[in-house]
Amino acid sequence: xxxxxxxxxxxxxxxxxxxxxxxxxxxxxxxxxxxxxxxxxxxxxxxxxxxxxxxxxxxxxxxxxxxxxxxxxxxxxxxxxxxxxxxxxxxxxxxxxxxxxxxxxxxxxxxxxxxxxx
Numbered sequence: 001x002x003x004x005x006x007x008x009x010x011x012x013x014x015x016x017x018x019x020x021x022x023x024x025x026x027x028x029x030x031x032x033x034x035x036x037x038x039x040x041x042x043x044x045x046x047x048x049x050x051x052x053x054x055x056x057x058x059x060x061x062x063x064x065x066x067x068x069x070x071x072x073x074x075x076x077x078x079x080x081x082x083x084x085x086x087x088x089x090x091x092x093x094x095x096x097x098x099x100x101x102x103x104x105x106x107x108x109x110x111x112x113x114x115x116x117x118x
Contacts, residue, residue: 014036015028018032022063022091026094027091027096028097029089030090030091033097037101047100047104048060048100054099054102055099058093059096060090060092062088062091063088063089063090064088065088068089
């Protein structure tokens with residue numbers, strides 16, 4: 001491929017199905033974004049923590065224990081005691097999702113996420 005990166009476009013329907021409403025904002029969760037970008041959730045969160053100044057509260061926020069529990073009940077995910085997630089998820093607004101692509105490690109292929117404009 002002559003050393004050029006390949007961009008993969010994720011179908012909008014796939015992204016729309018992952019959008020949650022938290023604190024009155026449409027958000028995507030860290031694990032879902034990691035899956036879409038083809039990286040591990042811990043790698044995504046590590047990149048965000050290393051670049052914390054680029055992710056203000058209106059770009060990303062840590063869910064409260066109550067929000068995380070409510071989300072688990074809605075999605076039917078496993079509890080932390082049975083192989084599920086042990087940490088509360090981060091939620092990313094549209095601006096946070098856009099910023100993610102600039103802080104994730106470069107790879108040979110990149111996934112393009114686009115959000116519908118209302």
